[in-house]
Amino acid sequence: MIPVLAGGGTVFVDRRAHKTIYEGCQFASIRGARIERFQHDDADDLERLLRNDGSTTRLICMDGVNSMTGNAPDLPAFAEIARKYDAVLYVDDAHGFGVIGERGEDELSPYGMRGNSIVRYFGESYDNIIFIAGLSKAYSSLAAFICCPSEIKQLLKTAAPPYLYSGPSPVASLATTLAGLDVNERRGDALRAGLWEKTGRVLRRLDELGVHTPNTSGFPIIEVPLARHEDIAAVGRFLFDSGIYVTLAAYPLVPRDEVGFRVQITAANTDEEIEQLTDALGRLAATFDLQPARRPAKEAAA
Numbered sequence: 001m002i003p004v005l006a007g008g009g010t011v012f013v014d015r016r017a018h019k020t021i022y023e024g025c026q027f028a029s030i031r032g033a034r035i036e037r038f039q040h041d042d043a044d045d046l047e048r049l050l051r052n053d054g055s056t057t058r059l060i061c062m063d064g065v066n067s068m069t070g071n072a073p074d075l076p077a078f079a080e081i082a083r084k085y086d087a088v089l090y091v092d093d094a095h096g097f098g099v100i101g102e103r104g105e106d107e108l109s110p111y112g113m114r115g116n117s118i119v120r121y122f123g124e125s126y127d128n129i130i131f132i133a134g135l136s137k138a139y140s141s142l143a144a145f146i147c148c149p150s151e152i153k154q155l156l157k158t159a160a161p162p163y164l165y166s167g168p169s170p171v172a173s174l175a176t177t178l179a180g181l182d183v184n185e186r187r188g189d190a191l192r193a194g195l196w197e198k199t200g201r202v203l204r205r206l207d208e209l210g211v212h213t214p215n216t217s218g219f220p221i222i223e224v225p226l227a228r229h230e231d232i233a234a235v236g237r238f239l240f241d242s243g244i245y246v247t248l249a250a251y252p253l254v255p256r257d258e259v260g261f262r263v264q265i266t267a268a269n270t271d272e273e274i275e276q277l278t279d280a281l282g283r284l285a286a287t288f289d290l291q292p293a294r295r296p297a298k299e300a301a302a
């Protein structure tokens, strides 16, 4: 999609955008687009670049809930800038879809309701926004979708190679998505409330241990950077031997000071498993150097 939407214009991409967005930008560049990177989550830096850009087609690309930090950008600020500069804001909320959603008085948790993603979570309109999400996270299915105006849908159907040249989504993926939507409808908010509570337990444990995580949102992706990047393989083994499977981010996948692991809590994790994890984190912190917390424990727990 990104090369088609960018055409011969400029793509403004968040420095910490997901690798797949970067690959889209590389294709866009080969096809004549200019690529500009702005500081992660920095709407002012984006505006500075937009102000100095003379192209007629402008595409801003970023993650919704970030796949590493677990935090959400200030979407209303980015949407406002997109509208002001007549740009399209492309938001990939693979990690928010199914987890966060519209806010309401009867919500069961601060994740909001219905899992209908970051745009609804912030009560934003879809003006100037193209929203995409994959289903491989909350829905555990191999498919993805796009929300966009009809003209863009027609454009993508006639110009985007994956649509023109790939086979359709497998029936099994569509079936698991339908089953997931059914679960979401019947008990999604209760599952999300449990997920929020379990995530909170892990974040509080890290605070007690004085260990840094960039997660300030309470969303269920918890990245723990190491003090010594060389330890990553040993840390992974230590956790695996403790029955904990995490995603490792080793150098050069990420810069050396961001090397660490990412814990993804799921609604299917039992209370005992969360206990096992918090216990393992305590033993890990006693064995390896993790980065120290950057804010007072009291403030973090609040």
Ligand SMILES: Cc1ncc(COP(=O)(O)O)c(C=O)c1O
Binding pocket: 018, 020, 063, 064, 067, 092, 093, 094, 095, 134, 135, 136, 137, 143, 144
């Ligand atoms: C923001 C984002 N986009 C895309 C992807 C890739 O999704 P899929 O595994 O469904 O291809 C990921 C996976 O981590 C992601 O975090």
